Amino acid sequence: MSAPRVLSVNIGKAVATDHTSAPRGTTGIDKYAVSSLTVRAPGPKVGGLGSGVVGDHIGDQRFHGGDNKAVYLFAREELDWWEIETGRPLRSGIFGENVTTVDLDVDGLAVGTRLAVGDPDEPEAVLRVAGPRIPCRTFAGHLGERQWIKRFTARGLTGAYCAVEQPGEIWAGRALTVMDVPGHGLTVPQMFRALTGDLELVEQVIAARVLVGEELAQLAESFERRTGRRPA
Numbered sequence: 001m002s003a004p005r006v007l008s009v010n011i012g013k014a015v016a017t018d019h020t021s022a023p024r025g026t027t028g029i030d031k032y033a034v035s036s037l038t039v040r041a042p043g044p045k046v047g048g049l050g051s052g053v054v055g056d057h058i059g060d061q062r063f064h065g066g067d068n069k070a071v072y073l074f075a076r077e078e079l080d081w082w083e084i085e086t087g088r089p090l091r092s093g094i095f096g097e098n099v100t101t102v103d104l105d106v107d108g109l110a111v112g113t114r115l116a117v118g119d120p121d122e123p124e125a126v127l128r129v130a131g132p133r134i135p136c137r138t139f140a141g142h143l144g145e146r147q148w149i150k151r152f153t154a155r156g157l158t159g160a161y162c163a164v165e166q167p168g169e170i171w172a173g174r175a176l177t178v179m180d181v182p183g184h185g186l187t188v189p190q191m192f193r194a195l196t197g198d199l200e201l202v203e204q205v206i207a208a209r210v211l212v213g214e215e216l217a218q219l220a221e222s223f224e225r226r227t228g229r230r231p232a
Contacts, residue, residue, distance in 0.1 A: 004104035004176040006117070007076050009037045010093030014057040019141025028057030029142045031093035033172070039125050040167040041067050052164045053098050059138070067163050068130040068215075071170075073099045074159035075106045086145060096139065097159060104176050107157040107189050111210040112182035115162070117170050120177040125168035131210070132158040132192035153196060160188045184208035195219075199227060206231045 012028030019027070028051075037056075042049035045066030050058035052070020074097035079090045092100035109129045116123035135158075140148040152158070186208045194201035202223045205211060211219060223231050 002103045005102055006099055006170060006172050006174045006176060007102040008033045008092035008100040009170050009172055010034065010098055010100065011037070011053060011056045012093075012096065014059070017059070017138065017141065019138045025059075026057065027059040027138050027142065029059075029096040029138055031056070031096055031098065033093060035171070037071075037098060037170040038168075039071055039127075039164045039170060041164045042070055043067060045069070051098075052162075056098060063136065069161040070130075070164045071099060071127055071162045072097045072133065072159060073101055073104075073106050073127075073162060075104060076100050076102045078107070078157055078159070085151075094143075095159070096133075096142075099170060101176060106160050107187070109160060109178075109188055110181050110184065111186050111188060111191050111208075112184070114165060114179040116175075116177040116179050117168070118174045120175075120179060123166060123168070123177075123179075124174065125164065125170055126166035126179070127162035128165050129160045129188065130163045131161050132188050132195065133161060134158075134192070134195060156189050156192060158188065158192050182208075184210070186210060199223065203231050 010031035011034050012031040014026040014028055016025055017027045038054040039052050042052045042065060046061055048066055050061055050065040058065040074095050083090050111129055111131060113129045115127045118124035135149045135152045186204055190201050191205055194205045206220055220231055
């Protein structure tokens with residue numbers, strides 16, 4: 001296996017869509033390769049700058065964007081798997097990812113893992129894995145695949161949303177280096193399963209404190225409502 005690197009960097013422009021409840025009826029999910037990305041922490045989901053990528057359109061800031069969904073990573077190898085599954089070509093960026101990676105096990109990363117872009121001693125940017133992508137009807141409508149949300153959920157390899165710890169530039173071809181990994185061992189797919197109904201994993205997510213603030217409170221409230229007890 002070669003060293004992990006950035007294969008493609010991608011930005012989406014505003015396009016009208018019928019597949020979203022966003023007030024403006026637009027989406028930036030269909031992303032195309034550009035020469036480089038400028039990344040920064042965009043602030044809160046509502047009232048912030050939207051995407052963590054300068055120039056990248058977020059159609060509905062109620063559910064997308066914000067500090068913990070600033071930059072979306074997806075593995076080229078997973079796109080290749082879906083090419084076989086769907087029987088159609090899938091270019092980098094079509095899943096809405098800002099960074100298409102190669103030779104990096106994105107879905108094997110623990111939540112909280114820090115990634116250096118470029119030279120790990122003097123990185124051009126630093127990202128922190130924050131959680132999974134939850135498929136929505138905009139994603140399904142964009143791809144036009146039958147039962148897409150069900151199929152994507154069953155596969156369970158969603159790619160990773162990242163926060164921007166060090167702003168900077170991301171270029172295609174740059175190395176991606178794992179700087180450090182938290183000790184809880186909770187991976188992106190495990191967090192995805194927790195957020196889509198696995199109660200045992202919900203307890204692990206809460207115990208690991210990989211969510212904070214309102215998101216943590218909502219998850220704990222949902223767990224108590226469904227089980228009749230507070231999470232440990």
